[in-house]
Amino acid sequence: MGLKKLFLRMATIGLGIGLMTSAALAANLRVLAWDGYADADWVKDFTAATGIGVDVVFIGSDDEIWAKIKGSEGQDFDVFAVNTAQLQRYIKADLVSPIDVTKLANQKEVLPRFRDLTAVSGVTKDGKVYGIPFCFDSIGLIYDTDKVKPAPTSMSVLWDPAYKGKVLAYDNGEHNFSFTALTLGYKDPFNLNEEQMAAVKAKLVELKRNVLSFYTTADEAQQIYQNNDVALIWANYGQQQVKALQKIGAHVAYVNPSEGALAWLDNWVISKGVRDNAAAEKWIDFMLSKKVSGALSERTGFGNTVVESSSAGGNDKLVWLNNVEDPLKRSDMWNEVKATP
Amino acid sequence: MSKADSTLPAERRLSLLVTVLAFALPVIFVLVPLAIFLGYSFFSVDQGTIVYGLSLGNYARFFTDPVFLPVFWNTIVLCVSVAIICILLAYPAAYFLTTLKGRWRYALLMLLLVPLLMSYVIKIYAIRSILGLNGFLNKALVALGILQEPSTLFVFNMNAILLTLTLLLIPFAVLPIFLSLERIPQVLLRASDDLGASGLQTFLRITLPLSLPGVASAASFVFVLAIGDFLTPQMVGGISGFTFGRILYSQFGTAYNWPFGAALSVALAVVVIAAILIGERFGRNRGISV
Numbered sequence: 231m232g233l234k235k236l237f238l239r240m241a242t243i244g245l246g247i248g249l250m251t252s253a254a255l256a257a258n259l260r261v262l263a264w265d266g267y268a269d270a271d272w273v274k275d276f277t278a279a280t281g282i283g284v285d286v287v288f289i290g291s292d293d294e295i296w297a298k299i300k301g302s303e304g305q306d307f308d309v310f311a312v313n314t315a316q317l318q319r320y321i322k323a324d325l326v327s328p329i330d331v332t333k334l335a336n337q338k339e340v341l342p343r344f345r346d347l348t349a350v351s352g353v354t355k356d357g358k359v360y361g362i363p364f365c366f367d368s369i370g371l372i373y374d375t376d377k378v379k380p381a382p383t384s385m386s387v388l389w390d391p392a393y394k395g396k397v398l399a400y401d402n403g404e405h406n407f408s409f410t411a412l413t414l415g416y417k418d419p420f421n422l423n424e425e426q427m428a429a430v431k432a433k434l435v436e437l438k439r440n441v442l443s444f445y446t447t448a449d450e451a452q453q454i455y456q457n458n459d460v461a462l463i464w465a466n467y468g469q470q471q472v473k474a475l476q477k478i479g480a481h482v483a484y485v486n487p488s489e490g491a492l493a494w495l496d497n498w499v500i501s502k503g504v505r506d507n508a509a510a511e512k513w514i515d516f517m518l519s520k521k522v523s524g525a526l527s528e529r530t531g532f533g534n535t536v537v538e539s540s541s542a543g544g545n546d547k548l549v550w551l552n553n554v555e556d557p558l559k560r561s562d563m564w565n566e567v568k569a570t571p
Numbered sequence: 572m573s574k575a576d577s578t579l580p581a582e583r584r585l586s587l588l589v590t591v592l593a594f595a596l597p598v599i600f601v602l603v604p605l606a607i608f609l610g611y612s613f614f615s616v617d618q619g620t621i622v623y624g625l626s627l628g629n630y631a632r633f634f635t636d637p638v639f640l641p642v643f644w645n646t647i648v649l650c651v652s653v654a655i656i657c658i659l660l661a662y663p664a665a666y667f668l669t670t671l672k673g674r675w676r677y678a679l680l681m682l683l684l685v686p687l688l689m690s691y692v693i694k695i696y697a698i699r700s701i702l703g704l705n706g707f708l709n710k711a712l713v714a715l716g717i718l719q720e721p722s723t724l725f726v727f728n729m730n731a732i733l734l735t736l737t738l739l740l741i742p743f744a745v746l747p748i749f750l751s752l753e754r755i756p757q758v759l760l761r762a763s764d765d766l767g768a769s770g771l772q773t774f775l776r777i778t779l780p781l782s783l784p785g786v787a788s789a790a791s792f793v794f795v796l797a798i799g800d801f802l803t804p805q806m807v808g809g810i811s812g813f814t815f816g817r818i819l820y821s822q823f824g825t826a827y828n829w830p831f832g833a834a835l836s837v838a839l840a841v842v843v844i845a846a847i848l849i850g851e852r853f854g855r856n857r858g859i860s861v
Contacts, residue, residue: 253856
């Protein structure tokens, strides 16, 4: 009996708190973002400048964003951050609303490569803009400046027999097929035909024979670097990885290959269930300010779309990640590559 | 009288509840998940979603695709090797422990088991930095003059997996062997001695046969733990150390092909169950019952 009462009381209190917080949230802008995209001091500045309160919910994976947005059909959030490869899925499911770019004053000041959004693959559909790019990082090449001379300009250096057993590659079929396709000069690395797939696979078997190991986490790559003779690292974690290596005293540099570097690009998007469109636009415009964008790069090491950063020079060719033709097939073929003696 | 009548059914009800729980828990938490798993292995995947139609396609693929069977076989060979090496190293250690007296015996046993308290991943990280080209092992071998220059023999290949798994799993081999050795009645050994047998004869004809059940269960323990491991091969296996566990892992992570992963797990489960049965059977035949 006592126990039942206790449960009842707990449930009532829980419900009460839930109601209270949702009432408090009613007027606020609801933002869903990765850690590092909506730091507390920016939120405070935004509220001070616009008078709009903000509630931020942080997420840890692409799947989690999908679950949260799809789960409420976009009703639970006003603005959220999503990458170009994922965005098309949200557009198709009718979970996001088009954005009026003319309302975003700061979008006119962004770096040249982001000025014409129709040229950024994945953020538009049928002429309408759905995502405003604000943060990116390239997947380039880290090389040991003492061991690799002259400085490499292409991923093809990973196949150079001079560095046999000194190459660290990344254990992921999707990315490996994409970057090898770029190295082979294929136009669309995310949509390969049978013949191209076979050629890429053969090339990856060659790569495997030149590689010391395939890593999965940045930490792991760093540890392998410290205990072995490593000259080249395919840098899945981009700038973060370079900075971590430099911190431990490694003589390394970073380059985006001339054939094009794969790169992820995160965008602010406005959900279908947005309560106050003007407030959402203000948030995006605020995030595109020089101050916030600069701070974002400084704090996370990622590139931003407003101020030049070390992720990519103005002339570097970046290839925004996109959905691949058949992830399952790539993963199976990657296993075949690994199983080839 | 009336008091007894009212408490008895309550007691009986309680014991009934405990009985039901005792059967229900394993069924709900072990058998049902396994059955669901088995069920999944007959489904398939189309465009990233699971198709709930029964087919033997996954099993056909396992047996016909040139990738899986060779890797499966290599993995079994690897894990049998790990089991054999573990036994060869653990037996002398366990034997030595049983020769110790009183408190020392258990203190040293505890020391041998201390590595089990550490996180698995941390141990692998530590071993990896020992095995690297600039790692402790290579540095030591060069310093001792055994090697001219660091060798790649133990760096990111099958050897590395073999060594790492052996190191990680030795405690699981020591314990059963130690227990079976400890259970051998001292009178048998004294009798053998009285009858004029040499130390070697006593060992070969009494100690060794009587400890075989422990050896068998140690071997099956180690084999089963080794074959189910994907983390160690993933972290120290590099490019040539590709094992079945890694294929399995990839089906659940990147490929999102749960049904095929389930079918591969069933194949693995068959081998594991066989290993356990062999271990148990072998253990029982030559048991202490002699």
